[in-house]
Amino acid sequence: MSAREFAQQLKARFGDWISEPKEFRAEITVQLSDAERIADICQFAKKELGFDYLVDISSIDNYGTDPRWTVVYHLYGYGHRCHLRVKTDVSEEKSGLPTVTGVWRTADWHEREIYDMMGIRFRGHPDLRRILMWEGYPYFPLRKDFPLAGKPSDVPEVAFTRPAPEEGGPFVTRPGGKDSTAREPRAHELEADDAAARAPAEKI
Protein backbone atom coordinates (compact mmCIF):
# COMPACT_ATOMS: atom_id res chain seq x y z
CA MET A 1 0.00 0.00 0.00
CA SER A 2 1.24 3.47 -0.75
CA ALA A 3 1.36 6.46 1.58
CA ARG A 4 -1.50 8.07 -0.33
CA GLU A 5 -3.73 5.08 0.36
CA PHE A 6 -2.86 5.24 4.06
CA ALA A 7 -3.81 8.91 4.03
CA GLN A 8 -7.12 8.02 2.38
CA GLN A 9 -7.76 5.42 5.09
CA LEU A 10 -7.12 8.03 7.75
CA LYS A 11 -9.58 10.29 5.99
CA ALA A 12 -12.15 7.51 5.69
CA ARG A 13 -11.93 6.90 9.43
CA PHE A 14 -11.82 10.50 10.65
CA GLY A 15 -13.74 12.27 7.87
CA ASP A 16 -13.58 16.04 7.83
CA TRP A 17 -10.92 16.22 10.54
CA ILE A 18 -8.38 15.16 7.93
CA SER A 19 -7.67 17.19 4.81
CA GLU A 20 -7.15 15.83 1.31
CA PRO A 21 -3.61 14.38 1.07
CA LYS A 22 -1.14 16.76 -0.57
CA GLU A 23 1.88 15.53 -2.45
CA PHE A 24 5.16 17.40 -2.81
CA ARG A 25 8.42 15.73 -3.89
CA ALA A 26 6.76 12.32 -3.53
CA GLU A 27 5.91 12.99 0.13
CA ILE A 28 2.33 12.79 1.38
CA THR A 29 1.09 15.37 3.88
CA VAL A 30 -2.30 15.50 5.58
CA GLN A 31 -3.56 18.37 7.69
CA LEU A 32 -5.55 17.69 10.84
CA SER A 33 -8.06 20.46 11.49
CA ASP A 34 -8.50 19.94 15.24
CA ALA A 35 -5.30 19.48 17.23
CA GLU A 36 -7.27 17.95 20.11
CA ARG A 37 -7.69 14.77 18.06
CA ILE A 38 -3.97 14.23 17.42
CA ALA A 39 -3.56 11.44 19.98
CA ASP A 40 -6.54 9.50 18.56
CA ILE A 41 -5.26 9.87 15.02
CA CYS A 42 -1.78 8.73 16.02
CA GLN A 43 -3.17 5.79 17.96
CA PHE A 44 -5.18 4.74 14.89
CA ALA A 45 -2.20 5.22 12.58
CA LYS A 46 -0.03 3.05 14.79
CA LYS A 47 -2.48 0.28 15.66
CA GLU A 48 -4.47 -0.02 12.43
CA LEU A 49 -2.18 1.37 9.74
CA GLY A 50 1.13 0.02 11.04
CA PHE A 51 2.98 3.31 11.54
CA ASP A 52 5.10 1.92 14.35
CA TYR A 53 7.97 4.42 14.15
CA LEU A 54 7.60 8.08 15.00
CA VAL A 55 10.51 9.61 13.13
CA ASP A 56 10.25 13.13 14.40
CA ILE A 57 8.02 15.87 15.72
CA SER A 58 8.82 19.43 14.74
CA SER A 59 7.13 22.76 15.09
CA ILE A 60 6.79 25.83 12.91
CA ASP A 61 6.20 29.39 14.09
CA ASN A 62 3.92 31.15 11.55
CA TYR A 63 4.61 34.50 13.21
CA GLY A 64 2.06 37.18 12.29
CA THR A 65 -0.64 34.77 11.14
CA ASP A 66 -3.33 32.95 13.02
CA PRO A 67 -3.10 30.15 14.11
CA ARG A 68 0.49 30.78 15.06
CA TRP A 69 1.89 27.27 15.56
CA THR A 70 2.06 24.25 13.32
CA VAL A 71 3.13 20.94 14.83
CA VAL A 72 4.44 18.41 12.32
CA TYR A 73 4.56 14.64 12.92
CA HIS A 74 6.61 12.35 10.71
CA LEU A 75 5.32 8.78 10.77
CA TYR A 76 6.93 5.70 9.32
CA GLY A 77 6.04 2.04 9.24
CA TYR A 78 8.76 -0.64 9.24
CA GLY A 79 6.27 -3.15 7.86
CA HIS A 80 5.12 -1.25 4.78
CA ARG A 81 8.02 1.26 4.54
CA CYS A 82 5.85 4.32 3.90
CA HIS A 83 6.28 7.84 5.23
CA LEU A 84 3.34 10.00 6.22
CA ARG A 85 3.39 13.57 7.49
CA VAL A 86 0.59 14.79 9.73
CA LYS A 87 0.35 18.51 10.43
CA THR A 88 -1.90 20.34 12.81
CA ASP A 89 -2.31 24.01 13.68
CA VAL A 90 -2.43 25.35 17.22
CA SER A 91 -3.49 28.89 18.11
CA GLU A 92 -1.32 31.15 20.21
CA GLU A 93 -3.95 31.53 22.97
CA LYS A 94 -4.13 27.77 23.39
CA SER A 95 -0.46 26.90 22.77
CA GLY A 96 -1.25 23.34 23.80
CA LEU A 97 -2.33 20.00 22.44
CA PRO A 98 -2.55 16.41 23.71
CA THR A 99 0.63 14.39 24.05
CA VAL A 100 1.37 11.32 21.94
CA THR A 101 3.80 9.82 24.48
CA GLY A 102 1.16 7.16 25.12
CA VAL A 103 1.47 6.04 21.50
CA TRP A 104 5.23 6.17 20.95
CA ARG A 105 7.64 6.61 23.84
CA THR A 106 10.12 8.41 21.60
CA ALA A 107 7.66 11.34 21.56
CA ASP A 108 8.76 12.15 25.12
CA TRP A 109 11.95 14.00 24.23
CA HIS A 110 10.62 15.43 20.98
CA GLU A 111 7.73 17.07 22.83
CA ARG A 112 10.02 18.35 25.56
CA GLU A 113 12.20 19.91 22.90
CA ILE A 114 9.23 21.65 21.24
CA TYR A 115 8.09 22.95 24.62
CA ASP A 116 11.61 24.17 25.33
CA MET A 117 12.18 25.85 21.98
CA MET A 118 8.69 27.09 21.01
CA GLY A 119 6.68 27.10 24.22
CA ILE A 120 3.92 24.78 23.02
CA ARG A 121 2.63 22.65 25.88
CA PHE A 122 1.71 19.01 25.54
CA ARG A 123 -1.12 18.04 27.87
CA GLY A 124 -0.67 14.74 29.63
CA HIS A 125 3.09 14.59 29.06
CA PRO A 126 4.68 12.71 31.97
CA ASP A 127 7.58 15.10 32.50
CA LEU A 128 7.29 18.34 30.51
CA ARG A 129 10.54 20.08 31.45
CA ARG A 130 13.03 22.07 29.44
CA ILE A 131 15.53 19.78 27.77
CA LEU A 132 18.19 21.81 25.93
CA MET A 133 17.98 25.12 27.78
CA TRP A 134 18.37 25.19 31.54
CA GLU A 135 15.54 25.07 34.04
CA GLY A 136 14.31 28.60 34.70
CA TYR A 137 15.30 30.05 31.33
CA PRO A 138 12.62 32.65 30.63
CA TYR A 139 12.32 32.63 26.83
CA PHE A 140 11.50 30.30 23.95
CA PRO A 141 14.42 30.82 21.59
CA LEU A 142 13.07 29.30 18.37
CA ARG A 143 10.15 31.72 18.19
CA LYS A 144 10.41 34.15 15.32
CA ASP A 145 10.15 37.16 17.65
CA PHE A 146 13.20 36.01 19.63
CA PRO A 147 16.31 37.75 18.24
CA LEU A 148 19.13 35.69 16.78
CA ALA A 149 21.61 37.42 19.08
CA GLY A 150 19.70 36.25 22.14
CA LYS A 151 18.35 38.19 25.11
CA PRO A 152 19.99 38.90 28.45
CA SER A 153 18.77 36.52 31.11
CA ASP A 154 19.71 35.76 34.69
CA VAL A 155 18.93 32.76 36.79
CA PRO A 156 20.87 33.31 40.03
CA GLU A 157 23.54 30.68 40.63
CA VAL A 158 22.54 28.73 37.52
CA ALA A 159 23.29 30.74 34.42
CA PHE A 160 23.70 34.37 33.51
CA THR A 161 24.55 36.64 30.62
CA ARG A 162 26.66 39.29 32.31
CA PRO A 163 28.80 41.54 30.09
CA ALA A 164 31.63 39.53 28.63
CA PRO A 165 35.17 40.94 28.88
CA GLU A 166 35.24 41.57 25.13
CA GLU A 167 31.92 43.36 25.08
CA GLY A 168 31.98 46.65 23.25
CA GLY A 169 34.54 45.40 20.78
CA PRO A 170 33.82 45.57 17.08
CA PHE A 171 33.21 41.85 16.57
CA VAL A 172 31.06 41.10 19.58
CA THR A 173 27.33 40.57 19.34
CA ARG A 174 25.51 41.76 22.43
CA PRO A 175 22.49 39.81 23.65
CA GLY A 176 19.42 41.70 22.44
CA GLY A 177 21.52 43.92 20.19
CA LYS A 178 21.81 43.73 16.45
CA ASP A 179 23.56 40.74 14.99
CA SER A 180 26.70 40.96 12.91
CA THR A 181 24.80 41.06 9.60
CA ALA A 182 22.83 44.11 10.67
CA ARG A 183 25.96 45.81 12.05
CA GLU A 184 27.76 45.35 8.76
CA PRO A 185 28.32 48.95 7.48
CA ARG A 186 27.61 48.08 3.84
CA ALA A 187 24.18 46.70 4.78
CA HIS A 188 23.08 50.17 5.91
CA GLU A 189 23.62 51.73 2.50
CA LEU A 190 20.87 49.46 1.18
CA GLU A 191 18.44 50.34 3.96
CA ALA A 192 18.56 54.13 3.65
CA ASP A 193 15.14 54.68 5.19
CA ASP A 194 16.08 52.69 8.26
CA ALA A 195 18.39 55.38 9.61
CA ALA A 196 16.61 55.99 12.90
CA ALA A 197 16.47 52.34 13.83
CA ARG A 198 20.16 51.67 13.25
CA ALA A 199 21.52 54.74 15.03
CA PRO A 200 21.74 53.18 18.54
CA ALA A 201 23.64 50.19 17.19
CA GLU A 202 26.45 52.41 15.97
CA LYS A 203 27.17 53.69 19.50
CA ILE A 204 28.96 50.65 20.72
Add this chain to the structure above:
Amino acid sequence: MSADMNPQSPLPAGAAEELTDLQGEKMVLNMGPSHPATHGVLRLVLELDGEIITKATPDIGYLHRGDEKIAENMTYTQFIPYTDRLDYLAPLANNVAYALAVEKLMGIDHDLPPRCQYIRVICCELARLSSHLLGLGSMAMDVGALTVFLFTFTEREKIYNLIEALTGARFTTSYTRIGGVARDLPAGWVEQCRKFLGEVVVNIDETEKLLTRNKIFVDRNRDIGVISREAAIDYGLSGPNLRGSGVEFDLRKAHPYLVYDQLEFEVPAGSVGDCYDRYLVRIEEMRQSVGLLRQCLDKLPGGAGNAAREPVDIPDGKTILPSKYKVLTSMEELIHQFILVTEGVNAPPGEVYFSAENPKGELGFYIHSKGGGTPNRLKIRSPSFCNLSILPFLMPGHMISDTVAIFGSLDFVMGECDR
Protein backbone atom coordinates in the same frame (compact mmCIF):
# COMPACT_ATOMS: atom_id res chain seq x y z
CA MET B 1 19.39 -7.33 55.31
CA SER B 2 16.73 -6.35 57.76
CA ALA B 3 17.05 -5.62 61.47
CA ASP B 4 14.89 -8.52 62.73
CA MET B 5 16.83 -11.00 60.59
CA ASN B 6 19.49 -11.39 63.24
CA PRO B 7 18.13 -10.64 66.71
CA GLN B 8 21.33 -11.87 68.43
CA SER B 9 23.38 -9.24 66.68
CA PRO B 10 26.95 -9.06 67.98
CA LEU B 11 27.06 -5.36 67.02
CA PRO B 12 26.56 -2.69 69.70
CA ALA B 13 23.06 -1.21 69.74
CA GLY B 14 24.05 2.07 68.11
CA ALA B 15 25.75 0.47 65.11
CA ALA B 16 22.79 -1.81 64.44
CA GLU B 17 20.51 1.23 64.28
CA GLU B 18 22.88 2.89 61.88
CA LEU B 19 22.69 -0.11 59.58
CA THR B 20 18.88 -0.06 59.62
CA ASP B 21 19.01 3.61 58.73
CA LEU B 22 20.99 2.84 55.62
CA GLN B 23 18.31 0.51 54.31
CA GLY B 24 16.29 1.85 51.46
CA GLU B 25 18.32 5.00 51.36
CA LYS B 26 19.24 5.94 47.80
CA MET B 27 22.35 7.75 46.83
CA VAL B 28 22.44 10.20 43.97
CA LEU B 29 25.51 10.11 41.76
CA ASN B 30 26.16 12.85 39.27
CA MET B 31 27.97 11.50 36.22
CA GLY B 32 29.25 14.09 33.81
CA PRO B 33 28.86 16.53 32.11
CA SER B 34 32.63 16.19 31.92
CA HIS B 35 33.34 12.50 32.36
CA PRO B 36 35.70 10.49 30.16
CA ALA B 37 33.04 7.88 29.39
CA THR B 38 30.35 10.33 28.35
CA HIS B 39 32.25 11.21 25.17
CA GLY B 40 31.32 14.84 25.32
CA VAL B 41 29.07 16.70 27.66
CA LEU B 42 26.30 14.36 28.70
CA ARG B 43 25.24 14.60 32.31
CA LEU B 44 23.54 11.65 33.89
CA VAL B 45 21.94 11.86 37.31
CA LEU B 46 21.96 8.33 38.69
CA GLU B 47 19.96 7.21 41.68
CA LEU B 48 21.74 4.29 43.27
CA ASP B 49 20.79 1.51 45.62
CA GLY B 50 24.23 0.28 46.55
CA GLU B 51 25.87 -0.28 43.21
CA ILE B 52 22.60 -0.85 41.33
CA ILE B 53 21.07 1.95 39.35
CA THR B 54 17.43 2.49 40.21
CA LYS B 55 16.81 5.62 38.18
CA ALA B 56 18.71 7.49 35.52
CA THR B 57 17.92 11.00 34.35
CA PRO B 58 19.95 12.29 31.42
CA ASP B 59 20.52 16.02 31.32
CA ILE B 60 21.45 17.23 27.86
CA GLY B 61 21.87 20.61 26.22
CA TYR B 62 25.39 21.51 27.34
CA LEU B 63 26.43 21.77 23.68
CA HIS B 64 23.30 23.51 22.43
CA ARG B 65 24.26 26.19 19.94
CA GLY B 66 20.90 26.90 18.36
CA ASP B 67 21.78 25.49 14.95
CA GLU B 68 18.13 25.45 13.90
CA LYS B 69 17.73 29.12 14.79
CA ILE B 70 20.95 29.98 12.97
CA ALA B 71 19.76 28.13 9.85
CA GLU B 72 16.71 30.38 9.61
CA ASN B 73 18.97 33.39 9.35
CA MET B 74 21.30 32.40 6.53
CA THR B 75 21.23 30.93 3.05
CA TYR B 76 21.20 27.18 2.46
CA THR B 77 24.84 27.18 1.33
CA GLN B 78 25.99 29.17 4.33
CA PHE B 79 24.61 26.52 6.64
CA ILE B 80 26.86 23.75 5.26
CA PRO B 81 29.73 24.50 7.71
CA TYR B 82 27.29 24.17 10.60
CA THR B 83 26.46 20.62 9.53
CA ASP B 84 30.13 19.72 10.10
CA ARG B 85 29.55 20.43 13.74
CA LEU B 86 26.56 18.14 14.23
CA ASP B 87 28.15 14.72 14.29
CA TYR B 88 31.70 16.00 14.35
CA LEU B 89 33.08 12.48 14.03
CA ALA B 90 31.54 12.11 10.57
CA PRO B 91 31.29 15.62 9.10
CA LEU B 92 31.43 14.39 5.50
CA ALA B 93 28.31 12.27 5.95
CA ASN B 94 26.45 15.23 7.47
CA ASN B 95 27.46 17.45 4.54
CA VAL B 96 26.07 14.91 2.09
CA ALA B 97 22.80 14.39 3.99
CA TYR B 98 22.19 18.14 4.24
CA ALA B 99 22.98 18.82 0.58
CA LEU B 100 20.65 16.02 -0.47
CA ALA B 101 17.84 17.44 1.66
CA VAL B 102 18.13 20.87 0.05
CA GLU B 103 18.41 19.29 -3.39
CA LYS B 104 15.26 17.29 -2.71
CA LEU B 105 13.47 20.53 -1.85
CA MET B 106 14.68 22.06 -5.09
CA GLY B 107 13.80 18.94 -7.07
CA ILE B 108 17.30 18.48 -8.45
CA ASP B 109 18.37 15.41 -6.49
CA HIS B 110 17.96 13.20 -9.55
CA ASP B 111 19.96 15.54 -11.79
CA LEU B 112 23.23 15.08 -9.93
CA PRO B 113 25.97 13.84 -12.27
CA PRO B 114 27.03 10.22 -11.62
CA ARG B 115 30.59 11.11 -10.67
CA CYS B 116 29.31 13.47 -7.99
CA GLN B 117 27.04 10.75 -6.62
CA TYR B 118 29.89 8.26 -6.44
CA ILE B 119 32.15 10.78 -4.74
CA ARG B 120 29.41 11.46 -2.21
CA VAL B 121 29.02 7.75 -1.47
CA ILE B 122 32.79 7.55 -0.96
CA CYS B 123 32.50 10.46 1.48
CA CYS B 124 29.66 8.79 3.41
CA GLU B 125 31.47 5.48 3.72
CA LEU B 126 34.79 7.03 4.72
CA ALA B 127 32.90 8.95 7.40
CA ARG B 128 31.23 5.74 8.56
CA LEU B 129 34.58 3.98 8.83
CA SER B 130 36.06 6.89 10.73
CA SER B 131 33.13 7.15 13.12
CA HIS B 132 32.93 3.42 13.82
CA LEU B 133 36.68 3.18 14.32
CA LEU B 134 36.46 5.83 16.99
CA GLY B 135 33.30 4.33 18.46
CA LEU B 136 34.91 0.92 18.79
CA GLY B 137 38.17 2.29 20.09
CA SER B 138 36.58 4.31 22.83
CA MET B 139 34.06 1.59 23.68
CA ALA B 140 36.91 -0.89 24.18
CA MET B 141 38.97 1.66 26.09
CA ASP B 142 36.11 2.38 28.47
CA VAL B 143 35.81 -1.29 29.39
CA GLY B 144 39.56 -1.59 29.88
CA ALA B 145 41.12 -2.52 26.52
CA LEU B 146 43.35 0.46 25.87
CA THR B 147 45.30 -1.10 23.00
CA VAL B 148 42.32 -1.18 20.66
CA PHE B 149 41.99 2.58 20.90
CA LEU B 150 45.56 2.97 19.64
CA PHE B 151 44.93 0.46 16.85
CA THR B 152 41.82 2.14 15.52
CA PHE B 153 43.25 5.63 15.86
CA THR B 154 46.14 4.66 13.60
CA GLU B 155 43.62 3.99 10.84
CA ARG B 156 41.57 7.08 11.62
CA GLU B 157 44.70 9.15 11.16
CA LYS B 158 44.98 7.76 7.62
CA ILE B 159 41.32 8.62 6.96
CA TYR B 160 41.98 12.14 8.18
CA ASN B 161 44.91 12.40 5.78
CA LEU B 162 42.65 11.28 2.94
CA ILE B 163 39.98 13.75 3.96
CA GLU B 164 42.54 16.51 4.19
CA ALA B 165 43.76 15.75 0.68
CA LEU B 166 40.19 15.74 -0.58
CA THR B 167 38.61 18.70 1.21
CA GLY B 168 41.50 20.78 2.51
CA ALA B 169 40.44 20.28 6.13
CA ARG B 170 40.79 17.36 8.47
CA PHE B 171 37.84 17.99 10.73
CA THR B 172 35.45 20.64 9.47
CA THR B 173 35.18 19.52 5.89
CA SER B 174 32.23 21.53 4.43
CA TYR B 175 32.83 19.55 1.26
CA THR B 176 29.44 19.40 -0.43
CA ARG B 177 27.66 22.23 -2.18
CA ILE B 178 23.99 22.49 -3.11
CA GLY B 179 24.11 20.69 -6.46
CA GLY B 180 27.53 19.08 -6.25
CA VAL B 181 30.77 18.87 -4.34
CA ALA B 182 33.38 21.54 -3.79
CA ARG B 183 36.10 19.96 -5.93
CA ASP B 184 36.97 16.80 -7.80
CA LEU B 185 39.20 14.07 -6.36
CA PRO B 186 42.82 15.26 -6.35
CA ALA B 187 45.47 13.46 -8.41
CA GLY B 188 46.58 10.19 -6.88
CA TRP B 189 43.79 10.15 -4.32
CA VAL B 190 42.13 6.99 -5.60
CA GLU B 191 45.41 5.05 -5.30
CA GLN B 192 45.96 6.39 -1.78
CA CYS B 193 42.44 5.34 -0.87
CA ARG B 194 42.93 1.82 -2.26
CA LYS B 195 46.16 1.48 -0.28
CA PHE B 196 44.32 2.56 2.85
CA LEU B 197 41.50 0.06 2.27
CA GLY B 198 44.06 -2.74 2.03
CA GLU B 199 45.47 -1.68 5.39
CA VAL B 200 42.24 -1.06 7.21
CA VAL B 201 40.84 -4.57 6.61
CA VAL B 202 43.93 -5.99 8.30
CA ASN B 203 43.37 -3.58 11.16
CA ILE B 204 39.70 -4.53 11.51
CA ASP B 205 40.72 -8.21 11.67
CA GLU B 206 43.30 -7.45 14.32
CA THR B 207 40.78 -5.42 16.32
CA GLU B 208 38.37 -8.32 16.16
CA LYS B 209 41.08 -10.70 17.36
CA LEU B 210 41.63 -8.44 20.34
CA LEU B 211 37.98 -8.10 21.27
CA THR B 212 35.46 -10.53 19.83
CA ARG B 213 36.60 -13.54 21.87
CA ASN B 214 38.26 -11.60 24.65
CA LYS B 215 36.83 -12.95 27.89
CA ILE B 216 36.91 -9.64 29.74
CA PHE B 217 35.39 -7.70 26.85
CA VAL B 218 32.65 -10.29 26.29
CA ASP B 219 31.79 -10.46 29.99
CA ARG B 220 31.50 -6.71 30.22
CA ASN B 221 29.20 -6.48 27.19
CA ARG B 222 27.18 -9.63 26.75
CA ASP B 223 23.61 -9.38 28.13
CA ILE B 224 24.31 -5.84 29.25
CA GLY B 225 22.03 -3.07 28.06
CA VAL B 226 19.60 -5.38 26.30
CA ILE B 227 17.17 -3.46 24.09
CA SER B 228 14.32 -5.52 22.72
CA ARG B 229 13.18 -5.09 19.14
CA GLU B 230 9.93 -3.49 20.31
CA ALA B 231 11.64 -1.05 22.67
CA ALA B 232 14.12 -0.06 19.98
CA ILE B 233 11.33 0.85 17.57
CA ASP B 234 9.22 2.48 20.26
CA TYR B 235 12.07 4.73 21.35
CA GLY B 236 12.88 5.67 17.77
CA LEU B 237 16.37 4.17 17.76
CA SER B 238 18.16 4.08 14.43
CA GLY B 239 21.40 2.98 12.87
CA PRO B 240 23.57 0.26 14.42
CA ASN B 241 21.64 0.52 17.69
CA LEU B 242 18.40 -0.43 15.93
CA ARG B 243 20.05 -3.16 13.89
CA GLY B 244 21.73 -4.52 17.00
CA SER B 245 18.23 -5.22 18.31
CA GLY B 246 17.45 -7.34 15.27
CA VAL B 247 15.64 -4.89 13.00
CA GLU B 248 17.16 -5.33 9.57
CA PHE B 249 16.58 -1.79 8.46
CA ASP B 250 19.00 0.46 6.65
CA LEU B 251 17.93 3.58 4.79
CA ARG B 252 20.55 2.84 2.15
CA LYS B 253 18.63 -0.34 1.33
CA ALA B 254 15.05 0.64 2.21
CA HIS B 255 15.05 4.02 0.47
CA PRO B 256 18.22 4.11 -1.60
CA TYR B 257 19.64 7.54 -2.28
CA LEU B 258 22.68 8.46 -4.40
CA VAL B 259 23.89 5.24 -6.11
CA TYR B 260 23.41 2.82 -3.22
CA ASP B 261 20.94 0.81 -5.32
CA GLN B 262 23.75 0.03 -7.78
CA LEU B 263 26.15 -1.20 -5.13
CA GLU B 264 26.23 -4.50 -3.33
CA PHE B 265 26.32 -4.66 0.44
CA GLU B 266 24.76 -6.52 3.32
CA VAL B 267 22.88 -5.12 6.29
CA PRO B 268 24.10 -6.86 9.47
CA ALA B 269 21.68 -7.27 12.36
CA GLY B 270 22.01 -8.59 15.88
CA SER B 271 19.75 -11.05 17.67
CA VAL B 272 19.87 -10.21 21.38
CA GLY B 273 20.15 -6.43 21.34
CA ASP B 274 22.87 -6.19 23.98
CA CYS B 275 26.06 -4.15 23.91
CA TYR B 276 27.94 -7.05 22.35
CA ASP B 277 25.49 -7.25 19.43
CA ARG B 278 25.85 -3.54 18.77
CA TYR B 279 29.62 -4.02 18.76
CA LEU B 280 29.36 -6.91 16.27
CA VAL B 281 27.06 -4.89 14.00
CA ARG B 282 29.58 -2.04 13.88
CA ILE B 283 32.46 -4.38 13.08
CA GLU B 284 30.51 -5.91 10.19
CA GLU B 285 29.36 -2.50 8.96
CA MET B 286 32.98 -1.42 8.67
CA ARG B 287 33.73 -4.42 6.46
CA GLN B 288 30.69 -3.58 4.33
CA SER B 289 31.88 0.02 4.08
CA VAL B 290 35.26 -1.16 2.82
CA GLY B 291 33.45 -3.24 0.19
CA LEU B 292 31.31 -0.27 -0.81
CA LEU B 293 34.37 1.97 -1.09
CA ARG B 294 36.15 -0.58 -3.31
CA GLN B 295 33.11 -0.84 -5.60
CA CYS B 296 32.85 2.95 -5.81
CA LEU B 297 36.53 3.35 -6.67
CA ASP B 298 36.18 0.68 -9.38
CA LYS B 299 32.99 2.06 -10.87
CA LEU B 300 33.87 5.75 -10.50
CA PRO B 301 32.63 7.42 -13.72
CA GLY B 302 35.53 9.11 -15.46
CA GLY B 303 38.07 6.93 -13.66
CA ALA B 304 40.66 7.96 -11.12
CA GLY B 305 42.15 10.89 -13.02
CA ASN B 306 38.85 11.94 -14.65
CA ALA B 307 40.45 12.31 -18.07
CA ALA B 308 36.96 12.41 -19.60
CA ARG B 309 36.22 15.52 -17.51
CA GLU B 310 33.02 14.16 -16.03
CA PRO B 311 31.27 16.97 -14.10
CA VAL B 312 31.09 16.81 -10.31
CA ASP B 313 28.25 19.33 -9.97
CA ILE B 314 25.13 20.40 -11.80
CA PRO B 315 26.67 22.65 -14.44
CA ASP B 316 23.72 24.99 -15.03
CA GLY B 317 25.34 27.88 -13.15
CA LYS B 318 22.19 28.56 -11.15
CA THR B 319 22.66 26.23 -8.21
CA ILE B 320 26.41 26.05 -7.78
CA LEU B 321 28.87 28.90 -8.12
CA PRO B 322 30.17 29.25 -11.69
CA SER B 323 33.88 28.88 -12.29
CA LYS B 324 36.02 31.94 -11.62
CA TYR B 325 37.07 32.09 -15.27
CA LYS B 326 33.45 32.32 -16.42
CA VAL B 327 32.59 34.89 -13.78
CA LEU B 328 35.37 37.13 -15.04
CA THR B 329 34.55 36.73 -18.72
CA SER B 330 30.79 36.35 -19.00
CA MET B 331 28.13 38.81 -17.85
CA GLU B 332 25.48 36.14 -17.28
CA GLU B 333 27.72 34.05 -15.03
CA LEU B 334 28.69 37.16 -13.11
CA ILE B 335 25.00 37.82 -12.39
CA HIS B 336 24.48 34.20 -11.32
CA GLN B 337 27.44 34.42 -8.99
CA PHE B 338 26.14 37.66 -7.48
CA ILE B 339 22.62 36.30 -6.95
CA LEU B 340 23.91 33.02 -5.50
CA VAL B 341 26.19 34.76 -3.02
CA THR B 342 23.75 37.45 -1.90
CA GLU B 343 20.38 35.70 -2.06
CA GLY B 344 21.29 32.03 -2.26
CA VAL B 345 19.74 29.31 -4.40
CA ASN B 346 16.13 29.83 -5.41
CA ALA B 347 14.22 27.10 -3.60
CA PRO B 348 10.47 26.74 -4.15
CA PRO B 349 7.94 27.02 -1.33
CA GLY B 350 7.12 23.65 0.19
CA GLU B 351 8.34 21.18 2.75
CA VAL B 352 10.49 18.10 2.53
CA TYR B 353 11.96 15.58 4.92
CA PHE B 354 15.09 13.80 3.86
CA SER B 355 17.03 11.36 5.96
CA ALA B 356 20.27 9.54 5.32
CA GLU B 357 21.82 6.52 6.99
CA ASN B 358 24.63 8.17 8.90
CA PRO B 359 27.15 6.34 11.09
CA LYS B 360 25.08 7.09 14.20
CA GLY B 361 21.71 6.42 12.60
CA GLU B 362 19.03 8.30 10.75
CA LEU B 363 20.05 11.91 10.28
CA GLY B 364 17.05 13.75 8.90
CA PHE B 365 16.46 17.32 7.80
CA TYR B 366 12.94 18.69 7.71
CA ILE B 367 12.94 21.88 5.65
CA HIS B 368 9.93 24.16 5.57
CA SER B 369 10.44 26.77 2.88
CA LYS B 370 8.46 29.84 1.92
CA GLY B 371 10.59 30.16 -1.19
CA GLY B 372 13.94 31.90 -1.72
CA GLY B 373 17.38 31.17 -0.41
CA THR B 374 16.64 30.81 3.31
CA PRO B 375 14.60 28.14 5.08
CA ASN B 376 11.61 29.25 7.12
CA ARG B 377 12.26 26.36 9.49
CA LEU B 378 14.96 23.73 9.44
CA LYS B 379 14.54 20.90 11.89
CA ILE B 380 17.38 18.47 12.40
CA ARG B 381 16.29 14.98 13.41
CA SER B 382 19.46 13.79 15.02
CA PRO B 383 20.04 10.10 15.70
CA SER B 384 21.99 10.63 18.92
CA PHE B 385 19.12 12.60 20.46
CA CYS B 386 16.67 9.74 19.91
CA ASN B 387 19.21 7.04 20.80
CA LEU B 388 19.89 8.71 24.15
CA SER B 389 16.22 9.05 25.02
CA ILE B 390 16.17 5.34 25.83
CA LEU B 391 18.60 5.78 28.77
CA PRO B 392 15.95 6.28 31.52
CA PHE B 393 14.36 3.02 30.37
CA LEU B 394 17.58 1.12 29.79
CA MET B 395 19.76 1.99 32.78
CA PRO B 396 17.72 0.87 35.84
CA GLY B 397 18.85 -2.52 37.12
CA HIS B 398 22.39 -2.20 35.82
CA MET B 399 25.55 -1.63 37.85
CA ILE B 400 27.41 1.68 37.71
CA SER B 401 30.26 0.01 35.85
CA ASP B 402 27.82 -1.04 33.10
CA THR B 403 27.08 2.57 32.24
CA VAL B 404 30.39 2.95 30.43
CA ALA B 405 29.76 -0.20 28.38
CA ILE B 406 26.25 0.99 27.52
CA PHE B 407 27.46 4.49 26.64
CA GLY B 408 30.17 3.05 24.46
CA SER B 409 27.80 0.71 22.66
CA LEU B 410 25.18 3.41 22.03
CA ASP B 411 27.94 5.46 20.36
CA PHE B 412 26.38 8.89 20.58
CA VAL B 413 27.91 12.28 19.95
CA MET B 414 26.68 15.31 21.83
CA GLY B 415 27.26 17.86 19.08
CA GLU B 416 24.48 16.21 17.17
CA CYS B 417 22.29 15.50 20.18
CA ASP B 418 22.25 19.10 21.41
CA ARG B 419 22.56 20.83 18.04
